[in-house]
Amino acid sequence: MFNKLQYISQGETVEKQLQNIHQALDAGCNWIQMRFKNQTPEKRFVLAEAVKTLCEEYLANFIVNDDVSLAQEIAADGVHLGLTDMSISEARAILGDRKIIGATANTFEDILLQTKNGCDYIGLGPFQFTETKEKLSPILATEGYVSILNKMKSENITTPVYAIGGITLENIESLVKTGIHGIAVSGMITKSLQKEQLVQQLNDNLYANVII
Ligand SMILES: Cc1ncc(COP(=O)(O)OP(=O)(O)O)c(N)n1
Numbered sequence: 001m002f003n004k005l006q007y008i009s010q011g012e013t014v015e016k017q018l019q020n021i022h023q024a025l026d027a028g029c030n031w032i033q034m035r036f037k038n039q040t041p042e043k044r045f046v047l048a049e050a051v052k053t054l055c056e057e058y059l060a061n062f063i064v065n066d067d068v069s070l071a072q073e074i075a076a077d078g079v080h081l082g083l084t085d086m087s088i089s090e091a092r093a094i095l096g097d098r099k100i101i102g103a104t105a106n107t108f109e110d111i112l113l114q115t116k117n118g119c120d121y122i123g124l125g126p127f128q129f130t131e132t133k134e135k136l137s138p139i140l141a142t143e144g145y146v147s148i149l150n151k152m153k154s155e156n157i158t159t160p161v162y163a164i165g166g167i168t169l170e171n172i173e174s175l176v177k178t179g180i181h182g183i184a185v186s187g188m189i190t191k192s193l194q195k196e197q198l199v200q201q202l203n204d205n206l207y208a209n210v211i212i
């Protein structure tokens with residue numbers, strides 16, 4: 001079963017990214033998506049290699065945002081692809097069945113397409129406005145998640161869904177009730193001054209009703 005909390009990295013330099021990722025791992029995150037936009041391939045490679053080593057040390061999953069070649073080159077655990085990135089089927093043909101391939105969705109129709117093409121999880125968003133990503137799709141709010149998750153249930157689509165976009169601690173309870181599997185967050189963890197406490201609180205909320 002996939003973890004319920006994903007940290008999506010932030011930082012304008014390799015050093016800042018590494019610092020943020022290291023702090024997230026120290027705080028207890030064990031799923032890292034390296035999101036390092038508008039950088040040279042060399043810098044992305046240097047960062048990816050360092051993140052791979054760190055994630056191995058912390059036994060964390062390491063997912064590369066956008067870049068299937070980089071994910072393959074450094075043998076990451078997987079890749080996350082949006083609606084305008086490489087198609088899920090193409091990525092699957094390159095990476096094979098043992099790698100994790102995540103896909104973005106904003107509507108139920110996106111979910112139908114991405115699951116048909118064989119993604120392993122869905123990042124469904126945005127939940128609300130966020131400054132972390134430009135050109136956001138329409139905001140879903142809690143009602144959007146209720147409607148889409150209900151349609152998934154009626155069509156027996158069981159692919160895990162992660163809510164994403166502007167999520168704060170206060171939103172978790174209502175989001176969990178919609179039937180999401182987990183959340184993917186960036187700013188909330190990057191900006192926190194008490195990351196360990198925050199990650200503990202997030203996991204307490206996300207796993208509140210899970211029977212082990
Ligand atoms: C878990 C998760 N969900 C959605 C996204 C967004 O991916 P994408 O639409 O490709 O946008 P960028 O992140 O590439 O700007 C994500 N990264 N992770």
Ligand SMILES: Cc1nc(C(=O)O)sc1CCOP(=O)(O)O
Pocket residue numbers: 008104123124125126127129130131132133136137164165166167184185186187188
């Ligand atoms: C990377 C990303 N994708 C989104 C989508 O809606 O597809 S929202 C988003 C940003 C997530 O960061 P934060 O937790 O800081 O809002």
Ligand SMILES: [Mg+2]
Pocket residue numbers: 065066080081082085
């Ligand atoms: Mg993308």
